[in-house]
Amino acid sequence: MRWDELEEEPCSMARTIGVIGDRWTLLILRECFLRTRRFEGFQSALGITRHLLAERLKKLVRQGVLRRIPYQESPKRHEYILTQKGLDLYPIMMALVHWGDTHMVDERGRPLLHQHRKCGKNFDPVMVCSECGEPLLAKEVHTHPGPGARSTPAIEAPEKPKAKARRSAA
Amino acid sequence: MRWDELEEEPCSMARTIGVIGDRWTLLILRECFLRTRRFEGFQSALGITRHLLAERLKKLVRQGVLRRIPYQESPKRHEYILTQKGLDLYPIMMALVHWGDTHMVDERGRPLLHQHRKCGKNFDPVMVCSECGEPLLAKEVHTHPGPGARSTPAIEAPEKPKAKARRSAA
DNA sequence: CCTTATAGTTCTAAAATCGAACTGTCAAAT
DNA sequence: ATTTGACAGTTCGATTTTAGAACTATAAGG
Numbered sequence: 001m002r003w004d005e006l007e008e009e010p011c012s013m014a015r016t017i018g019v020i021g022d023r024w025t026l027l028i029l030r031e032c033f034l035r036t037r038r039f040e041g042f043q044s045a046l047g048i049t050r051h052l053l054a055e056r057l058k059k060l061v062r063q064g065v066l067r068r069i070p071y072q073e074s075p076k077r078h079e080y081i082l083t084q085k086g087l088d089l090y091p092i093m094m095a096l097v098h099w100g101d102t103h104m105v106d107e108r109g110r111p112l113l114h115q116h117r118k119c120g121k122n123f124d125p126v127m128v129c130s131e132c133g134e135p136l137l138a139k140e141v142h143t144h145p146g147p148g149a150r151s152t153p154a155i156e157a158p159e160k161p162k163a164k165a166r167r168s169a170a
Numbered sequence: 171m172r173w174d175e176l177e178e179e180p181c182s183m184a185r186t187i188g189v190i191g192d193r194w195t196l197l198i199l200r201e202c203f204l205r206t207r208r209f210e211g212f213q214s215a216l217g218i219t220r221h222l223l224a225e226r227l228k229k230l231v232r233q234g235v236l237r238r239i240p241y242q243e244s245p246k247r248h249e250y251i252l253t254q255k256g257l258d259l260y261p262i263m264m265a266l267v268h269w270g271d272t273h274m275v276d277e278r279g280r281p282l283l284h285q286h287r288k289c290g291k292n293f294d295p296v297m298v299c300s301e302c303g304e305p306l307l308a309k310e311v312h313t314h315p316g317p318g319a320r321s322t323p324a325i326e327a328p329e330k331p332k333a334k335a336r337r338s339a340a
Numbered sequence: 341c342c343t344t345a346t347a348g349t350t351c352t353a354a355a356a357t358c359g360a361a362c363t364g365t366c367a368a369a370t
Numbered sequence: 371a372t373t374t375g376a377c378a379g380t381t382c383g384a385t386t387t388t389a390g391a392a393c394t395a396t397a398a399g400g
Binding site for chain 1: 171173176177180181182183184185186187189191192193196197200203204216217218234255257258259260261262263264265266267268269270271272273274275276278279280281282283284285286287288289291292293294295296297298299300301302303304306307308310311312313314315316317318319320
């Protein structure tokens with residue numbers, strides 16, 4: 001599987017991964033949500049090579065996650081801001097942060113706290129069902145093919161069924 | 171920044187990215203949630219090279235995301251199952267899927283639907299505040315340093331403040 | 341004229357990944 | 371008894387990506 005093929009797979013997760021599923025891209029997006037907008041800002045905050053940064057920004061713009069808008073004329077300069085498509089990545093970012101907060105903190109505790117302006121409290125993000133509002137657990141979710149399904153969510157497995165496979169615990 | 175440094179950064183998101191932030195790892199985890207457990211299963215579903223697969227599985231086990239448990243003795247065989255730490259990645263997976271469902275579907279529609287056993291309906295995952303239950307919007311969240319903070323969530327930016335930086339739109 | 345700020349591009353070396361073959365164990369089939 | 375096939379990896383040379391550093395370009399300021 002080549003990486004540009006990811007976006008054509010009949011799996012929403014694979015397609016998302018094709019857009020944002022590499023380490024530098026995720027870190028660039030973190031910076032975006034922390035209000036970094038400019039090339040130098042990303043570069044010095046992350047220590048990414050300028051070459052890669054330029055490439056990743058270009059890709060994010062191409063994908064519609066960032067918009068490149070001019071902020072001055074004399075020497076033409078642009079800054080990168082999140083589009084709505086980009087802002088919609090927020091739950092992914094929060095889910096990543098929350099898992100780290102839960103499983104990767106050291107004795108010092110969380111590096112960052114999040115306060116909800118609406119209620120004023122520090123909070124954790126919780127993922128709930130859009131229909132009944134209950135928190136989602138993997139075991140309570142059943143997955144089935146939708147209209148855009150092809151065969152399997154993953155690549156078609158050859159699975160040549162010769163020999164009746166002695167399996168002790170299938 | 172080298173990749174093993176990511177896990178030491180004072181940023182929960184960077185640490186999470188250090189564990190699961192590459193394309194193959196995310197796809198392997200997708201398969202885990204689709205109940206794949208064995209080496210051959212991952213390999214044929216994903217088309218990943220066996221070399222990389224072995225390495226990624228080893229890393230996920232080392233990180234406590236997967237547990238490697240024997241399922242037969244004669245030729246020793248093991249399978250990889252999600253630990254609780256691994257199961258806790260579910261909101262991340264769902265957030266990735268949901269973004270793809272929202273922004274990356276073609277005319278055919280969603281490849282996969284999710285049904286919540288509790289309420290019986292097909293649903294979307296929604297991220298809400300643990301304190302007030304309201305859906306989270308990036309603009310309504312204020313971020314501030316926690317007990318584990320060092321200086322900035324990212325790497326310390328040198329930011330040598332010579333010359334008073336003519337910035338038209340900072 | 342020289343330096344600084346910003347936003348890239350170019351180039352070579354190093355690291356990661358691919359692709360394919362190979363190892364080893366055991367059961368089942370011939 | 372030998373071959374075949376399933377399974378779970380390991381090894382290795384070729385290709386692709388990434389790192390690291392230098393270079394280009396435009397304009398302001400001293």
